Amino acid sequence: MASVESQSSSKQHKRTRIIDASIEVFAEKGFRGARISDIARKAEVADGTIYLYFRNKEDVLLCxxxxxxxxxxxxxxxxxxxxxxxxxxxxxxxxxxxxxxxxxxxxxxxxxxxxxxxxxxxxxxxxxxxxxxxxxxxxxxxxxxxxxxxxxxxxxxxxxxxxxxxxxxxxxxxxxxxxxxxxxxxxxxxxxxxxxxxxxxxxxxxxxxxxxx
Amino acid sequence: MASVESQSSSKQHKRTRIIDASIEVFAEKGFRGARISDIARKAEVADGTIYLYFRNKEDVLLCxxxxxxxxxxxxxxxxxxxxxxxxxxxxxxxxxxxxxxxxxxxxxxxxxxxxxxxxxxxxxxxxxxxxxxxxxxxxxxxxxxxxxxxxxxxxxxxxxxxxxxxxxxxxxxxxxxxxxxxxxxxxxxxxxxxxxxxxxxxxxxxxxxxxxx
DNA sequence: TCCCACTGAATGAGGATTCAGCCCTTACCG
DNA sequence: CGGTAAGGGCTGAATCCTCATTCAGTGGGA
CATH class of the missing domain: 1.10.357.10 (Tetracycline Repressor, domain 2)
Structure with missing residues (x-):
């Protein structure tokens, strides 16, 4: 049984933290309602960092x-x-x-x-x-x-x-x-x-x- | 068999024209891609007129x-x-x-x-x-x-x-x-x-x- | 010192929404 | 009748607001 959803901890690679945080935030606020800054905050990362790993907000969802x-x-x-x-x-x-x-x-x-x-x-x-x-x-x-x-x-x-x-x-x-x-x-x-x-x-x-x- | 979808003609009540035009525009461009001005143009109506009949863009969809x-x-x-x-x-x-x-x-x-x-x-x-x-x-x-x-x-x-x-x-x-x-x-x-x-x-x-x- | 992952404040786009009139219709008056 | 005024549906250019996205700069490690 693979992990499928892992715990967001500041130890992990930032990309993983962003993915996990996005899932939570998208689930809670909806895709449109979710702000990049919400995801960034939850992932303990700067807004801009998200754009180092993903093309844009929709790309996060597709990933x-x-x-x-x-x-x-x-x-x-x-x-x-x-x-x-x-x-x-x-x-x-x-x-x-x-x-x-x-x-x-x-x-x-x-x-x-x-x-x-x-x-x-x-x-x-x-x-x-x-x-x-x-x-x-x-x-x-x-x-x-x-x-x-x-x-x-x-x-x-x-x-x-x-x-x-x-x-x-x-x-x-x-x-x-x-x-x-x-x-x-x-x-x-x-x-x-x-x-x-x-x-x-x-x-x-x-x-x-x-x-x- | 009711009409379900009627022809958009400038004779009809504007509200009806807006509804019919929206269906076409939403279908063609998607809800997000559809601009109020697109609907207004197709309904042969001013942008502002739409707001006389509907609260906002989403209200059009729900109507x-x-x-x-x-x-x-x-x-x-x-x-x-x-x-x-x-x-x-x-x-x-x-x-x-x-x-x-x-x-x-x-x-x-x-x-x-x-x-x-x-x-x-x-x-x-x-x-x-x-x-x-x-x-x-x-x-x-x-x-x-x-x-x-x-x-x-x-x-x-x-x-x-x-x-x-x-x-x-x-x-x-x-x-x-x-x-x-x-x-x-x-x-x-x-x-x-x-x-x-x-x-x-x-x-x-x-x-x-x-x-x- | 150099490198580069990372930061986060500033930018800007893109439209939804607003609102100050416009003009057509109807009502009323001289 | 012709003229004038009131009312209200309608207009569409200007406003405004929200974030997504950017990028000049920071600082920690090699």
């Missing part, structure tokens, strides 16, 4: 994404390693996804909310690391189809987005509603995966999905 | 949301009216959702991308109209459970977010990838609903969902 995604991908692969069954793999994927959120609330806020306010992130940037993350889902589905466990008529490309969308929306709502205590992430994970898995499972015995007459 | 959601809700209810079967209702929900996107590409961009850059929309604002929209899903699930068509062990609250998340993510990707022609929305709608419906259906004959041994 958070790049670097934390790297660690997250490592965690994810470690977790999935050795699991063969596609249902269990999907279960593990969702569990890991939600566990990371829970363990790193500030980072979760940044990923689920603030990152999406970056014009560049949405319009120009190619978040390769996110594609890699999502590709894991697509692979699981594809392999399940090859072994015959999953319906072959589903488009893994679309299913990937649907599953990610479901997990992502639950994540967002958890982040936004955290204080109001509405979400039970574990329950969410298992129910979502159960529904998807149930709906994707190959049932050769029924031509039409079991409807009520 | 777009409020007013267009109102129309969308009307369309949705008209479509669902008369359909009883929960599976068909869900099918109709998804179809309507995607059809609105396709028919109003600029509005789709605003809803799927720009609106989410509004700090206020995400953090403080209570988008009642969105809750109403989502509540429709929750109701469908709940009713399906009452008639026994759907598994009773699923939490309609969570399922609502999962379904919405899946539709929403596909919508976002369609909006972002539109030019690159990757998404087939109809296929997406039917596959997603099929999977969800398959996964939520009450199958009393199988204790465990059909797994491969």
């Amino acid at each position: 958070i994404f790049e670097e934390k995604m790297e660690e997250i991908l490592a965690v994810l692969h470690a977790r999935l390693d050795g699991i063969e069954d596609p249902f269990e793999r999907l279960q593990a994927f969702a569990a890991t996804h939600f566990q990371l959120l829970r363990d790193h609330p500030a980072l979760a806020q940044v990923f689920q909310v603030e990152l999406r306010q970056s014009h560049r992130f949405l319009r120009e940037y190619r978040p390769e690391k996110l594609w890699q993350y999502l590709q894991v889902i697509e692979e699981i589905v594809r392999e399940g189809q090859e072994t015959g466990a999953l319906r072959a008529d589903l488009d893994p490309f679309l299913v990937k987005w649907a599953i990610f969308g479901a997990l992502d929306e639950l994540s967002i709502q958890w982040v936004l509603a955290r204080k109001r205590e509405r979400f039970n992430l574990d329950r969410a994970a298992s129910q979502v995966v159960e529904v998807f898995v149930g709906g994707m499972a190959n049932r050769s015995n029924t031509s039409k999905v079991g409807r009520k007459p | 777009i949301f409020e007013e267009k959601m109102e129309e969308i809700l009307a369309v949705l209810h008209a479509r669902l009216d008369g359909i009883e079967d929960p599976f068909e209702r869900l099918q109709a929900f998804a179809a309507t959702h995607f059809q609105l996107l396709r028919d109003h590409p600029a509005l789709a961009q605003v809803f799927q991308v720009e609106l989410r850059q509004s700090h206020r929309f995400l953090r403080e604002y209570r988008p009642e109209k969105l809750w109403q929209y989502l509540q429709v899903i929750e109701e469908i699930v709940r009713e399906g459970q009452e008639t026994g068509a759907l598994r009773a062990d699923l939490d309609p609250f969570l399922v609502k977010w999962a379904i919405f998340g899946a539709l929403d993510e596909l919508s976002i990707q369609w909006v972002l990838a539109r030019k690159r022609e990757r998404f087939n929305l109809d296929r997406a709608a039917s596959q997603v609903v099929e999977v969800f419906v398959g996964g939520m259906a009450n199958r009393s004959n199988t204790s465990k969902v059909g797994r491969k041994p």
